[in-house]
Amino acid sequence: MGRARGVPVLRLRPRSARLCRQQPGKCARKPRLRLRVPAPRAMALLQPSRLLGAATSRRACLAPAAARSSSWWSHVEMGPPDPILGVTEAFRRDTNTKKMNLGVGAYRDDNGKPYVLNCVRKAEAQIAAKKMDKEYLPIAGLAEFNKASAELALGETSEVIKNGRYVTVQSISGTGSLRIGANFLQRFFKSSHDVYLPKPSWGNHTPIFRDAGLQLQAYRYYDPKTCGFDFSGALDDISKIPEKSIILFHACAHNPTGVDPRPEQWKELASVVKKRNLFVFFDMAYQGFASGDINRDAWAVRHFIEQGINIVLSQSYAKNMGLYGERVGAFTVICSDAEEAKRVESQLKILIRPMYSNPPINGARIASTILNSPDLRKEWLGEVKGMADRIIGMRTQLVSNLKKEGSSYNWQHITDQIGMFCFTGLKPEQGS
Amino acid sequence: MIASDTSLNHEYLPILGLPDFRANASRIALGDDSPAIKEGRVGGVQCLGGTGALRIGAEFLRRWYNGNNNTTTPVYISSPSWENHNSVFTDAGFKDIRTYRYWDPAKRGLDLQGLLEDMEAAPEFSIFILHACAHNPTGTDPTQEQWKQIATVMKRRFLFPFFDSAYQGFASGCLDRDAWAVRYFVAQGFELFCAQSFSKNFGLYNERVGNLSVVGKDANNVQRVLSQMEKIARTTWSNPPSQGARIVATTLTSPLLFAEWKDNVKTMADRVLLMRSELRSRLEDLGTPGTWSHITDQIGMFSFTGLNRPCSFLYVSLVTCPFLHCLLFSSCIGALQKLPAQLSKQVDYMIKEKHIYLMASGRINMCGLTTKNLDYVASSIHEAVTKI
Numbered sequence: 001m002g003r004a005r006g007v008p009v010l011r012l013r014p015r016s017a018r019l020c021r022q023q024p025g026k027c028a029r030k031p032r033l034r035l036r037v038p039a040p041r042a043m044a045l046l047q048p049s050r051l052l053g054a055a056t057s058r059r060a061c062l063a064p065a066a067a068r069s070s071s072w073w074s075h076v077e078m079g080p081p082d083p084i085l086g087v088t089e090a091f092r093r094d095t096n097t098k099k100m101n102l103g104v105g106a107y108r109d110d111n112g113k114p115y116v117l118n119c120v121r122k123a124e125a126q127i128a129a130k131k132m133d134k135e136y137l138p139i140a141g142l143a144e145f146n147k148a149s150a151e152l153a154l155g156e157t158s159e160v161i162k163n164g165r166y167v168t169v170q171s172i173s174g175t176g177s178l179r180i181g182a183n184f185l186q187r188f189f190k191s192s193h194d195v196y197l198p199k200p201s202w203g204n205h206t207p208i209f210r211d212a213g214l215q216l217q218a219y220r221y222y223d224p225k226t227c228g229f230d231f232s233g234a235l236d237d238i239s240k241i242p243e244k245s246i247i248l249f250h251a252c253a254h255n256p257t258g259v260d261p262r263p264e265q266w267k268e269l270a271s272v273v274k275k276r277n278l279f280v281f282f283d284m285a286y287q288g289f290a291s292g293d294i295n296r297d298a299w300a301v302r303h304f305i306e307q308g309i310n311i312v313l314s315q316s317y318a319k320n321m322g323l324y325g326e327r328v329g330a331f332t333v334i335c336s337d338a339e340e341a342k343r344v345e346s347q348l349k350i351l352i353r354p355m356y357s358n359p360p361i362n363g364a365r366i367a368s369t370i371l372n373s374p375d376l377r378k379e380w381l382g383e384v385k386g387m388a389d390r391i392i393g394m395r396t397q398l399v400s401n402l403k404k405e406g407s408s409y410n411w412q413h414i415t416d417q418i419g420m421f422c423f424t425g426l427k428p429e430q431g432s
Numbered sequence: 433m434i435a436s437d438t439s440l441n442h443e444y445l446p447i448l449g450l451p452d453f454r455a456n457a458s459r460i461a462l463g464d465d466s467p468a469i470k471e472g473r474v475g476g477v478q479c480l481g482g483t484g485a486l487r488i489g490a491e492f493l494r495r496w497y498n499g500n501n502n503t504t505t506p507v508y509i510s511s512p513s514w515e516n517h518n519s520v521f522t523d524a525g526f527k528d529i530r531t532y533r534y535w536d537p538a539k540r541g542l543d544l545q546g547l548l549e550d551m552e553a554a555p556e557f558s559i560f561i562l563h564a565c566a567h568n569p570t571g572t573d574p575t576q577e578q579w580k581q582i583a584t585v586m587k588r589r590f591l592f593p594f595f596d597s598a599y600q601g602f603a604s605g606c607l608d609r610d611a612w613a614v615r616y617f618v619a620q621g622f623e624l625f626c627a628q629s630f631s632k633n634f635g636l637y638n639e640r641v642g643n644l645s646v647v648g649k650d651a652n653n654v655q656r657v658l659s660q661m662e663k664i665a666r667t668t669w670s671n672p673p674s675q676g677a678r679i680v681a682t683t684l685t686s687p688l689l690f691a692e693w694k695d696n697v698k699t700m701a702d703r704v705l706l707m708r709s710e711l712r713s714r715l716e717d718l719g720t721p722g723t724w725s726h727i728t729d730q731i732g733m734f735s736f737t738g739l740n741r742p743c744s745f746l747y748v749s750l751v752t753c754p755f756l757h758c759l760l761f762s763s764c765i766g767a768l769q770k771l772p773a774q775l776s777k778q779v780d781y782m783i784k785e786k787h788i789y790l791m792a793s794g795r796i797n798m799c800g801l802t803t804k805n806l807d808y809v810a811s812s813i814h815e816a817v818t819k820i
Contacts, residue, residue, distance in 0.1 A: 070649070071623060071648055071649035071650070071653040072497060072498075072592070072623050072648075073496065073623070073648060073649075073653040073654075073656060073657050074653070075496075075500075076496050076653070076656045076657055076660055077656065077660070078655070078656050078659050079656075079659035079660045079662060079663050082447060082662070082663075082666055085444075085446070085447060085666075085671075089446075104444070106443060106444065114441040114442075114443050115441075116441050116442060120442070124435075128435055134635055134636055134637050134638050134639060135637055135638060136631075136637045136638050137638050172480065172668075172669035172670075172673075173669070173670065174670075175666075175667070175668070175669055175670035176668070176669045176670075179667065179668055179669070204666060204667065204670070207663070207666065207667045208667045211664075211667045318444075322442055323442050324442050324443055324444045325442050325443055325444050325445050325671070325673065325674035326442055326673055326674065326675065327669065327670075327671075327672070327673045350519075351523075353483075353516060353519060354483070354487065354516055354519035354520040354522070354523045355480075355483070355484070355487055355523070355668065356479075356480035356481060356483050356484040356487065356640060356669070357480075357481055357483040357484075357516070357640075358481075358638070358640070359480075359640065360480065360638065360639055360640040360673040360675065360676065361638040361639065362639060362673065362675040362676075363442075363673065363675075
């Protein structure tokens with residue numbers, strides 16, 4: 001409890017769940033003895049034991065000089081670099097001219113440069129011309145963005161939209177959306193605190209849900225033998241998940257494998273999910289970006305809803321609008337009715353306020369302008385298809401080049417997979 | 433400049449934010465000549481506004497301060513304070529949130545004695561949220577001498593200072609003056625956090641621009657702290673929004689823009705000071721019951737008008753001797769001498785009858801006053817106090 005500085009401390013440090021959280025997959029830390037060298041002590045300030053234990057009385061005995069020389073943070077471990085964003089940092093440090101970064105999920109044009117969409121530039125110009133003020137957004141964000149975002153995901157003719165039985169709040173891109181959702185479920189989903197992720201999943205899913213106080217479980221998803229979807233394994237695992245647990249699906253362009261279920265497989269998944277009465281959390285970070293078609297990429301989400309499953313949904317506009325650093329996203333809860341939606345909204349706001357008060361406006365204004373202007377929206381859909389097509393083109397070319405290089409290996413998975421990422425089948429040592 | 437720079441794109445910032453922003457934001461808080469910065473023992477984390485900075489700091493403290501994941505460390509928040517402080521630390525996982533005495537309703541000023549007593553009595557290692565300047569909602573700040581006394585006690589009791597600096601420059605019009613307390617604590621050798629907001633002093637409210645400045649014993653400690661804060665940021669928002677930080681960084685690193693900004697800040701602060709003196713003089717001219725010097729004594733955006741705040745000794749008197757109520761009502765000590773049952777009526781009157789919206793605590797935003805509405809507001813307060 002109380003930390004006495006500069007005092008000999010023989011401490012057997014137990015392995016803890018916290019260590020696992022800090023280094024996902026690396027929980028095998030041995031307990032260790034730690035001996036600290038004492039600093040000179042002044043005897044004058046002996047004080048009785050206090051609330052925080054005997055250690056504090058020793059703490060109070062320290063001479064001022066010794067107290068000043070040690071830090072509150074002596075015991076703070078150096079955190080490991082982020083597994084994904086750390087690759088970009090290492091890339092930046094590399095001085096080799098041939099270097100390339102195939103790590104972080106950010107689109108690049110054919111020159112390997114970041115691509116700012118034309119519709120985004122136009123939207124920015126329109127916004128700048130209006131000379132709007134910088135007043136705080138409401139806690140739930142920009143209303144016209146929220147509405148447009150829900151319509152984009154669910155389809156404008158969705159019964160959910162017509163009946164108003166949903167709430168959408170603006171979020172700090174996909175991460176922020178998942179975080180709000182995780183916190184909301186931790187607080188209000190009483191049936192379970194177990195979240196089932198596909199194996200594998202985006203690296204940040206686990207720490208997000210864990211930090212929110214939920215437990216992580218997994219269901220089979222990727223089959224390394226085929227570099228494809230382990231449909232039977234997934235069905236098998238999902239059919240055994242305890243009822244009313246939380247299950248997360250990637251709506252399209254699964255990250256990191258690029259492996260998506262086919263529509264008929266989604267139908268069966270929905271059916272099992274219904275049977276097991278599971279709570280469904282969809283993460284849709286690539287709508288439009290996967291196939292080039294926003295409706296096709298949202299098919300699974302819409303199908304589940306049509307089957308009567310009231311999902312929650314995270315959306316990101318980082319990739320499909322190239323708005324990465326603007327942090328544009330949304331979190332949606334499908335409810336029984338509009339009245340429930342209002343109550344849910346009020347609780348989401350109570351979660352958001354002590355986190356960052358209200359969201360940043362810039363990116364949401366851009367996204368809203370694009371989605372709500374027919375011309376810009378059309379242009380956007382064209383550009384998003386362009387990006388998706390370039391990726392699909394790269395996949396095809398990579399496979400043919402590999403064959404040209406004389407590879408006899410079956411690289412079909414590269415073109416079967418979809419989205420930004422490709423599970424190459426390379427082993428870690430081949431990657432380094 | 434940013435709009436016309438075609439080399440800029442919308443790529444992700446690093447998790448801890450824009451390096452130029454972080455370094456310069458910390459420099460603004462701690463001073464160009466800060467020895468702590470020279471010694472490399474200052475770090476910054478770009479966050480979503482002041483709220484985000486408080487939250488990241490709180491999440492870090494809960495995980496790493498006073499043990500590992502010690503949710504029982506007491507967190508002290510001033511009474512009163514910004515309401516969101518409580519929620520931030522509660523949601524970060526702290527279980528023992530307490531208040532320290534701050535506002536003395538009787539003398540309508542700082543209850544220094546109560547504050548120091550509470551610090552003396554606080555368990556060692558407790559965390560104290562301190563308002564760097566322009567205390568929200570009271571507008572009442574310790575003097576420099578009083579800050580020195582506070583620092584002395586905090587040092588002796590091993591209390592952790594977590595500054596909330598939302599109004600630097602905006603309070604007095606001078607950046608350095610408004611940062612005096614933070615810099616004093618740093619000079620006294622404290623390790624501390626300072627949550628900075630650029631919402632008000634840059635007017636960037638909806639861009640969500642904030643910085644958590646971390647001052648540690650040495651560079652190595654700060655480095656490790658930042659690496660852990662990075663993990664917290666990663667699961668909260670991954671990386672912060674770029675737009676607002678670019679604006680601030682560009683301004684702070686350009687001598688011309690920096691000078692223009694300081695001038696803008698002084699203009700804003702001066703207007704608030706003018707509204708304060710104008711409101712006070714109108715109330716005094718109207719002969720509104722009570723003394724109104726607190727309006728100009730207080731500093732920053734907010735004023736604790738006294739609407740809805742009974743004088744503490746009067747409250748006791750009213751309870752013990754209801755017959756004195758009529759006599760006491762006509763005395764001119766505070767703006768309000770009310771029976772508890774009528775507490776909400778003055779604020780209600782302002783809102784419902786006069787369509788002037790203010791907080792239930794009687795807090796008003798001085799920035800909402802203009803030369804055009806001063807008379808109306810003054811007369812409305814006059815009515816509220818005399819009629820209700």
